[in-house]
Structure formats: C-alpha cells, structure tokens
Amino acid sequence: MDCVALFMLLFLPGLHWTAAEETSWTYTGMVGQSEWSEHFPECGGTSQSPVDVVTTQTKYDPALTPLTPLGYSQHGNQPFTLYNNGHTAVIELPDWMSLGGLPWLFSAVQMHLHWGNGGPSYGGSEHTINGQSAEAELHVLHYNSELYPNMSAAMTQRDGLAVLGILIVTGEETNPAFNNIINYLSRIRHANQKVFIPAFDVQSLLPEDLGRYYRYNGSLTTPPCYQSVIWSLFNERVQISKAQLLKMETILFSSKAGDPDRMLLQDNYRATQPLNHRAVFASFTAESGKELTSGEVTAIVIGIMCGCVGLAVIVRFIIKTIRSTSSWDVLTNNRPAQMQRMKEPEKAIEKQQEMVLNSTSQAEKREERLSPQTKP
Structure with a gap:
C-alpha cells in the first residue's frame, strides 16, 4: 500500500x-x-x-x-x-x-x-x-x-x-x-x-x-x-x-x-x-435451521438422551404388562376345571336326595297294596 x-x-x-x-x-x-x-x-x-x-x-x-x-x-x-x-x-x-x-x-x-x-x-x-x-x-x-x-x-x-x-x-x-x-x-x-x-x-x-x-x-x-x-x-x-x-x-x-x-x-x-x-x-x-449455540446443542443432546431413557422405560412397562396379562389368561382358562371339581359334592347330594325320594315312593306303593287287606 x-x-x-x-x-x-x-x-x-x-x-x-x-x-x-x-x-x-x-x-x-x-x-x-x-x-x-x-x-x-x-x-x-x-x-x-x-x-x-x-x-x-x-x-x-x-x-x-x-x-x-x-x-x-x-x-x-x-x-x-x-x-x-x-x-x-x-x-x-x-x-x-x-x-x-x-x-x-x-x-x-x-x-x-x-x-x-x-x-x-x-x-x-x-x-x-x-x-x-x-x-x-x-x-x-x-x-x-x-x-x-x-x-x-x-x-x-x-x-x-x-x-x-x-x-x-x-x-x-x-x-x-x-x-x-x-x-x-x-x-x-x-x-x-x-x-x-x-x-x-x-x-x-x-x-x-x-x-x-x-x-x-x-x-x-x-x-x-x-x-x-x-x-x-x-x-x-x-x-x-x-x-x-x-x-x-x-x-x-x-x-x-x-x-x-x-x-x-x-x-x-x-x-x-x-x-x-x-x-x-x-x-x-x-x-x-437457525444457528445453534454450544449450550443449545448440549441441551438438545441431553434431551434426546432423556427421551431415549423414557422410551425404554415405557417399552419395558408395556412388555411387563403384556406378560402379566398373558399369565392371568392362563389362570382364567384353568378355572372352569376347578369349578367342575367344586360342583362334584353338589351332584352327590342331588343323587342322595333322588335315592331318598325313590325309597319313599316305593314305600308308598307297598302301603297302597297292603291297605285293602287290612280293612275290617
């Protein structure tokens, strides 16, 4: 110059x-x-x-x-x-x-x-x-x-x-x-x-x-x-x-x-x-996009990491819930057999009642046959 x-x-x-x-x-x-x-x-x-x-x-x-x-x-x-x-x-x-x-x-x-x-x-x-x-x-x-x-x-x-x-x-x-x-x-x-x-x-x-x-x-x-x-x-x-x-x-x-x-x-x-x-x-x-400062970049990275952790927790919760629901369904499917076993005593009682009724009916029939012979 x-x-x-x-x-x-x-x-x-x-x-x-x-x-x-x-x-x-x-x-x-x-x-x-x-x-x-x-x-x-x-x-x-x-x-x-x-x-x-x-x-x-x-x-x-x-x-x-x-x-x-x-x-x-x-x-x-x-x-x-x-x-x-x-x-x-x-x-x-x-x-x-x-x-x-x-x-x-x-x-x-x-x-x-x-x-x-x-x-x-x-x-x-x-x-x-x-x-x-x-x-x-x-x-x-x-x-x-x-x-x-x-x-x-x-x-x-x-x-x-x-x-x-x-x-x-x-x-x-x-x-x-x-x-x-x-x-x-x-x-x-x-x-x-x-x-x-x-x-x-x-x-x-x-x-x-x-x-x-x-x-x-x-x-x-x-x-x-x-x-x-x-x-x-x-x-x-x-x-x-x-x-x-x-x-x-x-x-x-x-x-x-x-x-x-x-x-x-x-x-x-x-x-x-x-x-x-x-x-x-x-x-x-x-x-x-706009220009990002180093602080903004750090905040974005931390936010992404937190989001990933949160997503993992949610997925884990969903999987755990699904497994729990499946176990409940298995238990539910087994319950009819248990109910069947619970009803067996009731059937026995009904059979006994039926036998008593039948005995009563036969006694009444014998009584009817004998009743004319006992008249004066």
Missing part, C-alpha cells in the same frame, strides 16, 4: 473516508444523518447502507460459498495501530491479510466498531435483522486488490470494496478476543489519538460459522457514502460481556484532548436505509 493510501486511512472512520475536513459531519446535530446528503450527494443515493434484512424476503443463492479469511491468524510480530478518529475506534490491518470466497481477492484495510449509548433504548448495530438490532457491530473493510492498486482507487468503484458485518450481542461471559481492542481504548480516549497495540488473531473476532451470511450491494455507512461495497452480514452473532460493552460505550470521546467541552463518543451508528428494490441474497436456506 503506498504512502498516499496509508495517509488516507488515518481519516477513514468506520466505513467512510473524508477527503477533506471542510465539512465536519456528526451523527446528530447541525450536520447529522438527515443532512448528510446535502453535503455529500452520494449519501442520498438509492443503494445506501445499512439495511434491515427481512429474512422471509431474502433469496437463496447456492453460489455463495463460505468466506475464507486469509492470513487473519498469521499476525506476526508487527503491532497493529489503534486510532480514534472522532467517529469510532479504527484498527488498521496489514494489506497481506485478505479475504477469499468472493469473485476477486480483497485485501484487508481496517476494522472498526459501532455501538449505542448504554441507555435503556435498544440499539447500537447498524444493520438489523427482521427489525431487531444488536448491541454493537464490527466491520472489517477490504479493497479489491485484483482490479485496483490501492484503497483510494477502489473506494469509488462499484466493485471496489468488500465489508464483513458482524452483529454483537451481550451475555455474562467475557470475550477474550475483543479484549485485544477494548483493553487499549483508554489510551485513545480523545479524537486523533493513536497507539500501537500487540497484534492478535483477527479471525478470533469473527463468528465460527463463516458459511451462513447475507449478501447485498450497498455503500459506506458514513460520508461520503460511496456506493461501492459488497456486503456480507453474518447470520451468527458474536457475544461479549455487558462490562465489555459498557466500557466501549463510555470510555471514548469524539472531542479532541484540548477541547473545553468533552463529548462522549456514543450512538455512532447510521439508521437503516431503504432497499429500493435491491435483492438481499442468503447463502443458506430457511430449512437448514
């Missing part, structure tokens, strides 16, 4: 490049978001970023292969530069880091963060999914090094830039990878301050699944809003702790060290822009 391009990067706050400081822009105020297009015409274009990704309206594209970071983990011994440009914290990256999985090879330039204000209002990320924002967002910027000699030449071309968008949510656990940045923010509290930090594995900041993402053509999210970005927004979120987010939201100032009025650097995210008939493609289908 030549010296001119390197100098320009020092004034590249997030996803923008201020060619001159004649017009000082902000997220709110006199030259806030609603006034950007008056001073930077491309900010009023029809292919602006960020956008709201409505998942039911995305189009599956099987040609979208997993993205491949090249050299992200091979940081070597050369330190990174961390810089407060008054709009965000920028980490400059060596141009031998690059990104594969796109139509061209894109060399890394820098990465930066967007966040909210730590208040009750929910927001901080630039992109949203189904209208829901995350607490923060990480962008990793690359330029098309196959077609253009440097960043300054590529940034105005429609196929000149490629940016990775990573949505950040909060949880209880600390993310060690993000501490490589957050732990040094106290050294660049004011605008225009710079510090060298130890190099680290940049890929550790990314989601584990680099194959599930949304793709669309858009723009830089800050002035001059060049519409030259191939966006890849990952479906999987990255988690940091609440303490890490709070430090990010409250430690930096957008004002310079000598300014009498300190201004906290907060809410440095742009509102979502209209799609204007642009298509948002997905590298995965809805049928492939």
Whole structure:
C-alpha cells in the first residue's frame, strides 16, 4: 500500500473516508444523518447502507460459498495501530491479510466498531435483522486488490470494496478476543489519538460459522457514502460481556484532548436505509435451521438422551404388562376345571336326595297294596 493510501486511512472512520475536513459531519446535530446528503450527494443515493434484512424476503443463492479469511491468524510480530478518529475506534490491518470466497481477492484495510449509548433504548448495530438490532457491530473493510492498486482507487468503484458485518450481542461471559481492542481504548480516549497495540488473531473476532451470511450491494455507512461495497452480514452473532460493552460505550470521546467541552463518543451508528428494490441474497436456506449455540446443542443432546431413557422405560412397562396379562389368561382358562371339581359334592347330594325320594315312593306303593287287606 503506498504512502498516499496509508495517509488516507488515518481519516477513514468506520466505513467512510473524508477527503477533506471542510465539512465536519456528526451523527446528530447541525450536520447529522438527515443532512448528510446535502453535503455529500452520494449519501442520498438509492443503494445506501445499512439495511434491515427481512429474512422471509431474502433469496437463496447456492453460489455463495463460505468466506475464507486469509492470513487473519498469521499476525506476526508487527503491532497493529489503534486510532480514534472522532467517529469510532479504527484498527488498521496489514494489506497481506485478505479475504477469499468472493469473485476477486480483497485485501484487508481496517476494522472498526459501532455501538449505542448504554441507555435503556435498544440499539447500537447498524444493520438489523427482521427489525431487531444488536448491541454493537464490527466491520472489517477490504479493497479489491485484483482490479485496483490501492484503497483510494477502489473506494469509488462499484466493485471496489468488500465489508464483513458482524452483529454483537451481550451475555455474562467475557470475550477474550475483543479484549485485544477494548483493553487499549483508554489510551485513545480523545479524537486523533493513536497507539500501537500487540497484534492478535483477527479471525478470533469473527463468528465460527463463516458459511451462513447475507449478501447485498450497498455503500459506506458514513460520508461520503460511496456506493461501492459488497456486503456480507453474518447470520451468527458474536457475544461479549455487558462490562465489555459498557466500557466501549463510555470510555471514548469524539472531542479532541484540548477541547473545553468533552463529548462522549456514543450512538455512532447510521439508521437503516431503504432497499429500493435491491435483492438481499442468503447463502443458506430457511430449512437448514437457525444457528445453534454450544449450550443449545448440549441441551438438545441431553434431551434426546432423556427421551431415549423414557422410551425404554415405557417399552419395558408395556412388555411387563403384556406378560402379566398373558399369565392371568392362563389362570382364567384353568378355572372352569376347578369349578367342575367344586360342583362334584353338589351332584352327590342331588343323587342322595333322588335315592331318598325313590325309597319313599316305593314305600308308598307297598302301603297302597297292603291297605285293602287290612280293612275290617
């Protein structure tokens, strides 16, 4: 990368490049978001970023292969530069880091963060999914090094830039990878301050699944809003702790060290822009299911095991019941013979009664025969 391009990067706050400081822009105020297009015409274009990704309206594209970071983990011994440009914290990256999985090879330039204000209002990320924002967002910027000699030449071309968008949510656990940045923010509290930090594995900041993402053509999210970005927004979120987010939201100032009025650097995210008939493609289908965390996978495995144990108990109970029923049937089939034996005494009594009756009848008959002889 030549010296001119390197100098320009020092004034590249997030996803923008201020060619001159004649017009000082902000997220709110006199030259806030609603006034950007008056001073930077491309900010009023029809292919602006960020956008709201409505998942039911995305189009599956099987040609979208997993993205491949090249050299992200091979940081070597050369330190990174961390810089407060008054709009965000920028980490400059060596141009031998690059990104594969796109139509061209894109060399890394820098990465930066967007966040909210730590208040009750929910927001901080630039992109949203189904209208829901995350607490923060990480962008990793690359330029098309196959077609253009440097960043300054590529940034105005429609196929000149490629940016990775990573949505950040909060949880209880600390993310060690993000501490490589957050732990040094106290050294660049004011605008225009710079510090060298130890190099680290940049890929550790990314989601584990680099194959599930949304793709669309858009723009830089800050002035001059060049519409030259191939966006890849990952479906999987990255988690940091609440303490890490709070430090990010409250430690930096957008004002310079000598300014009498300190201004906290907060809410440095742009509102979502209209799609204007642009298509948002997905590298995965809805049928492939949502991304599962390791905890969710563990819960599913435990649930399946418990279900198998429960099923085995039920089957055992059914078999035991069937066997018990079969034994009862055998006993029932034997009972008529037992009843037959129980009725034998009754038959003997009936026979005796019949013999008594017969004897009585014979006696009566003899009496009748003798009765005429005994008459006077």
